[in-house]
Amino acid sequence: MTDYIPSFEDLIQKYLQSDDYQPLKQHELAGALNIEGSDRRKLRSTLRDMERSGKVVRLRKNRWAIPDSSNFVVGDLSVHINGFGFVAPEETGLGDIFIPERKIGTALHGDRVQVVLDKTRRGSRGRKTSASRHDESLTSGRVVRVMERRKTKITGLLTRNSYYWQVIPDNPRIRHAIRVDPSTSEVPFHAGHKVFVKLDKWENRGTPVTGVILEDLGHADAPGVEMSGLIKEYNIEPQFSGRTESEARSKKSLTDEPSVKERRDLRDVLTFTIDPEDAKDYDDAVSLSRLDGGLWLLGVHIADVAYYVERKSSIDMEAYQRGNSVYLVDRAIPMLPHFLTEKVCSLLPNEDRFTYSVNLVMDKRGNVMDYEIYPSVIHSRARLNYDQVQGLFNDGDSPEIPDPVCQALLDMRGLASALRAKRKRQGSLLFNIPEVRCILDDEGKPLGFEKRTSNEAYALIEEFMLAANEAVARRLSDMEVPSVFRVHDEPDDDQWIKMAEDLSSLGFSTAPSSREEINKLAESFSSDVERDAVSISILRNFKRAVYADQCRGHFGLAFEHYTHFTSPIRRYADLTVHRILRALKDGENTPYTSDEIKGIASQCTATERNADDAEQESINLKRLEYYSERMKEGYTG
Numbered sequence: 001m002t003d004y005i006p007s008f009e010d011l012i013q014k015y016l017q018s019d020d021y022q023p024l025k026q027h028e029l030a031g032a033l034n035i036e037g038s039d040r041r042k043l044r045s046t047l048r049d050m051e052r053s054g055k056v057v058r059l060r061k062n063r064w065a066i067p068d069s070s071n072f073v074v075g076d077l078s079v080h081i082n083g084f085g086f087v088a089p090e091e092t093g094l095g096d097i098f099i100p101e102r103k104i105g106t107a108l109h110g111d112r113v114q115v116v117l118d119k120t121r122r123g124s125r126g127r128k129t130s131a132s133r134h135d136e137s138l139t140s141g142r143v144v145r146v147m148e149r150r151k152t153k154i155t156g157l158l159t160r161n162s163y164y165w166q167v168i169p170d171n172p173r174i175r176h177a178i179r180v181d182p183s184t185s186e187v188p189f190h191a192g193h194k195v196f197v198k199l200d201k202w203e204n205r206g207t208p209v210t211g212v213i214l215e216d217l218g219h220a221d222a223p224g225v226e227m228s229g230l231i232k233e234y235n236i237e238p239q240f241s242g243r244t245e246s247e248a249r250s251k252k253s254l255t256d257e258p259s260v261k262e263r264r265d266l267r268d269v270l271t272f273t274i275d276p277e278d279a280k281d282y283d284d285a286v287s288l289s290r291l292d293g294g295l296w297l298l299g300v301h302i303a304d305v306a307y308y309v310e311r312k313s314s315i316d317m318e319a320y321q322r323g324n325s326v327y328l329v330d331r332a333i334p335m336l337p338h339f340l341t342e343k344v345c346s347l348l349p350n351e352d353r354f355t356y357s358v359n360l361v362m363d364k365r366g367n368v369m370d371y372e373i374y375p376s377v378i379h380s381r382a383r384l385n386y387d388q389v390q391g392l393f394n395d396g397d398s399p400e401i402p403d404p405v406c407q408a409l410l411d412m413r414g415l416a417s418a419l420r421a422k423r424k425r426q427g428s429l430l431f432n433i434p435e436v437r438c439i440l441d442d443e444g445k446p447l448g449f450e451k452r453t454s455n456e457a458y459a460l461i462e463e464f465m466l467a468a469n470e471a472v473a474r475r476l477s478d479m480e481v482p483s484v485f486r487v488h489d490e491p492d493d494d495q496w497i498k499m500a501e502d503l504s505s506l507g508f509s510t511a512p513s514s515r516e517e518i519n520k521l522a523e524s525f526s527s528d529v530e531r532d533a534v535s536i537s538i539l540r541n542f543k544r545a546v547y548a549d550q551c552r553g554h555f556g557l558a559f560e561h562y563t564h565f566t567s568p569i570r571r572y573a574d575l576t577v578h579r580i581l582r583a584l585k586d587g588e589n590t591p592y593t594s595d596e597i598k599g600i601a602s603q604c605t606a607t608e609r610n611a612d613d614a615e616q617e618s619i620n621l622k623r624l625e626y627y628s629e630r631m632k633e634g635y636t637g
């Protein structure tokens with residue numbers, strides 16, 4: 001029998017796992033293992049390979065060790081434009097880990113990475129937002145492995161220097177130019193053009209990043225090229241497959257009597273929709289009626305998209321990949337085909353439509369006394385926009401709105417105010433970062449920017465949708481079935497500290513540590529400018545709201561139960577919730593396993609973040625374009 005000869009990797013791993021092992025440098029390890037001559041180069045190569053695979057880690061002063069799971073985190077890397085980065089751990093309850101630029105290795109912005117911690121502050125692991133804050137008390141780490149390269153294709157500007165062609169990434173967080181070779185691409189090379197590049201594998205920081213150009217998007221200054229590049233960069237698909245489009249066009253708004261009999265018939269109830277003036281799909285309608293004893297019956301009626309989109313159909317699979325609709329500055333890219341969202345499912349006025357309804361019995365203070373959730377059919381009496389409703393609230397009358405609808409709206413105004421007051425009493429945060437809207441001409445050129453105002457009409461619909469979402473989350477939680485919830489965790493200790501520092505820089509001595517203290521500060525705002533600056537300082541130190549398979553509550557809203565139910569046309573999480581509700585109502589088994597729900601929650605969180613980043617970047621591109629033109633005209637600010 002041939003004697004077993006252990007490999008270098010086996011020798012290394014066995015020695016490093018011994019009880020008395022203390023981390024050694026490479027030459028010390030070679031001596032301990034009696035490795036001489038050319039085998040020392042093999043040792044170095046093997047250690048590097050084991051490091052890349054996560055089997056060993058390199059500690060401070062280049063000492064080698066077996067990974068200690070208690071000293072490792074896995075999460076997403078966010079790279080600052082100055083080079084350093086942060087890793088947001090997947091494990092809940094941990095603060096962000098600071099990564100110095102020299103310790104990022106071959107990871108790129110957005111990658112899922114494994115990090116070994118260098119230092120741990122007593123208490124929680126904290127987040128810092130400046131490289132200068134990297135000191136002895138800071139939790140920091142080193143990227144030891146790229147678990148998943150999240151972006152393998154990027155857009156950038158094709159340039160040439162004296163020696164080679166390269167692509168300068170559009171995203172400033174990707175700080176490496178990509179070398180490209182004309183001989184490896186079928187696309188002609190033109191300096192100054194925007195191109196779409198597929199990255200090659202990059203495993204050694206000492207070598208350049210390389211790639212292959214897949215597409216020439218046109219000259220960088222040509223109209224529409226920047227936005228085309230952005231859509232490519234964020235992997236947003238503007239077109240649906242032919243199969244999905246065909247499947248969507250086969251759907252019809254089924255309101256025949258056999259189908260209606262399976263639902264509660266609300267066609268005689270006064271319902272209507274309120275949306276932005278330029279909206280093309282209407283997925284929520286509302287109704288309100290008086291009950292005995294001074295109670296109200298609020299109805300929130302949501303387009304029953306799940307009735308038309310069967311699970312694992314072509315439409316469903318594309319919707320899952322998209323996760324949500326994307327609203328760029330100059331276009332909307334929907335989650336579902338237009339024919340489905342604008343015709344079949346949309347709650348058009350004077351048309352029978354299938355919905356899923358939430359009835360909320362409320363007292364005059366907005367307390368929910370009872371609720372029920374069920375499939376229904378409605379007949380919307382009016383399609384209103386926010387400006388029309390706000391005009392009614394301002395003037396007390398509106399010739400554009402039928403009298404019965406006017407009266408219902410005025411009653412809704414009072415109920416919405418009561419709901420908002422109730423949320424305030426509970427500690428809900430009642431302010432947001434102001435949204436900026438870009439005004440474009442017919443050719444897509446920016447004419448200016450304006451802040452979106454939050455008026456009563458918007459707030460009315462917001463309060464009703466929040467109440468419906470909370471009721472649905474409570475039902476799902478009570479049923480104890482796998483489901484998607486919307487959660488928002490409380491800031492950790494370091495985020496509260498950073499929030500106080502940011503407020504101090506604005507002249508506020510307050511150091512809030514609870515929702516109540518934040519709301520007290522909000523009440524002290526003396527101007528819109530001050531309010532916006534403070535709101536940004538506070539909210540940027542919050543954790544992001546995410547989708548999860550557990551109902552952990554929503555810190556910002558001060559809700560113990562919360563989910564997304566009210567927008568199945570534009571959010572896959574809502575579509576999932578509708579399917580679960582239908583199964584529960586019909587007495588069937590839940591349609592999803594726990595693992596499937598975890599996957600949906602993760603996918604929806606990722607696509608939402610990608611969409612948010614793309615939407616913000618589209619605003620930034622138009623802002624740059626606008627001020628570039630103004631500077632040419634002599635604008636100095």
